[in-house]
Amino acid sequence: MDDHTSPDCGNFVRPQTGLLGGDPMEVINTLEVKYAQKFYGPFQAVKDINLTVEKGEIYALLGHNGAGKSTLIKMILGLVKASAGMIEIEGLNYDAKNKEIKKRVGYLPERMNFYDNLTAWETISFYAKLKGITRKRCEEVLEQVGLREAEHRRVGTFSKGMQQRLGLAQAIIHKPDLLVLDEPTTGLDPIGILELKAMIRNWNKEGTTILFSSHNLNDVEELAQRIGIMNRGEMIAQGSLAELQDRLGLPTKIKIDLAVIPVDLEEILVGKRIKTFQLEGKTVSIDCPKDKKTQVITAVMDGMLKVLDLRLEEPGLNSIYQNIMAE
Numbered sequence: 001m002d003d004h005t006s007p008d009c010g011n012f013v014r015p016q017t018g019l020l021g022g023d024p025m026e027v028i029n030t031l032e033v034k035y036a037q038k039f040y041g042p043f044q045a046v047k048d049i050n051l052t053v054e055k056g057e058i059y060a061l062l063g064h065n066g067a068g069k070s071t072l073i074k075m076i077l078g079l080v081k082a083s084a085g086m087i088e089i090e091g092l093n094y095d096a097k098n099k100e101i102k103k104r105v106g107y108l109p110e111r112m113n114f115y116d117n118l119t120a121w122e123t124i125s126f127y128a129k130l131k132g133i134t135r136k137r138c139e140e141v142l143e144q145v146g147l148r149e150a151e152h153r154r155v156g157t158f159s160k161g162m163q164q165r166l167g168l169a170q171a172i173i174h175k176p177d178l179l180v181l182d183e184p185t186t187g188l189d190p191i192g193i194l195e196l197k198a199m200i201r202n203w204n205k206e207g208t209t210i211l212f213s214s215h216n217l218n219d220v221e222e223l224a225q226r227i228g229i230m231n232r233g234e235m236i237a238q239g240s241l242a243e244l245q246d247r248l249g250l251p252t253k254i255k256i257d258l259a260v261i262p263v264d265l266e267e268i269l270v271g272k273r274i275k276t277f278q279l280e281g282k283t284v285s286i287d288c289p290k291d292k293k294t295q296v297i298t299a300v301m302d303g304m305l306k307v308l309d310l311r312l313e314e315p316g317l318n319s320i321y322q323n324i325m326a327e
């Protein structure tokens with residue numbers, strides 16, 4: 001059972017800096033989570049999570065079912081009370097500035113329940129009224145999510161994709177600084193996913209910071225600048241794709257298409273200190289440490305091989321995720 005109260009600060013004490021206890025040069029991040037924990041009875045769903053989302057970033061939470069993503073998201077939204085730790089949004093915490101935070105955050109839950117008998121226009125007007133927002137903004141936001149033509153249809157007749165768009169409209173209507181999306185692409189068809197990603201990118205370009213959770217590695221790879229991987233309540237890895245690749249020491253694959261395969265190919269490559277490679281047709285693949293790419297490419301291009309094409313393949317999120325989960 002969720003307890004819908006504000007997260008407390010537990011036993012975390014914010015470090016004080018500067019003469020008056022605050023550093024004037026301190027950058028305020030959109031989201032700051034420190035040592036956050038959540039117990040449901042004796043079960044610990046979230047374990048000592050530290051997470052920072054900088055202004056303007058798109059950050060993705062990734063993890064198996066039950067990893068604790070939704071719980072963490074609800075703690076960030078003030079919908080679930082943290083057992084311990086600190087959560088700040090734009091430098092504000094829920095104990096002191098609950099209402100102020102709510103104005104700055106927009107949320108699309110995993111499942112959104114609307115009144116089937118209301119039209120899209122009536123639904124969005126209802127949210128607008130709650131938040132003191134103008135009719136013009138309702139029109140604008142329905143336009144942005146592509147529901148203007150369907151605005152007088154009852155929500156009960158909407159497809160999953162259309163309901164998701166309406167959910168997005170209510171999440172963005174008050175122009176939040178931080179938009180939080182819990183598995184936003186689940187249940188959408190491929191076109192719906194593409195359109196949703198375009199909307200997310202547009203809002204982000206306009207300055208909205210975005211935190212979303214997902215099971216879809218492609219969506220995460222395409223959208224997120226930084227990724228947090230959770231497992232059994234813990235944050236087991238965080239960073240950009242390149243940082244995660246470095247951390248794991250995963251190689252870059254160099255693929256070389258040759259015009260002809262010389263009989264002494266192995267000798268040539270070994271002579272250039274390339275000991276392991278795979279040959280498929282006329283394509284040679286070399287797994288190379290990231291910091292040795294230039295040396296390997298220079299060695300291959302020195303004229304002894306007739307190279308038609310050469311390309312680099314960095315490991316994708318798929319192999320990064322699998323490696324991290326296997327650690």
Ligand SMILES: Nc1ncnc2c1ncn2[C@@H]1O[C@H](COP(=O)(O)OP(=O)(O)OP(=O)(O)O)[C@@H](O)[C@H]1O
Nearest residue numbers: 001002040045063064065066067068069070071072
């Ligand atoms: N209200 C609750 N009471 C007791 N246990 C809960 C409650 N909510 C979540 N849990 C448990 O906490 C753990 C984390 O759940 P959570 O929903 O946060 O995971 P998740 O990563 O979002 O999973 P999914 O990807 O399936 O949505 C799970 O073991 C879940 O059963």
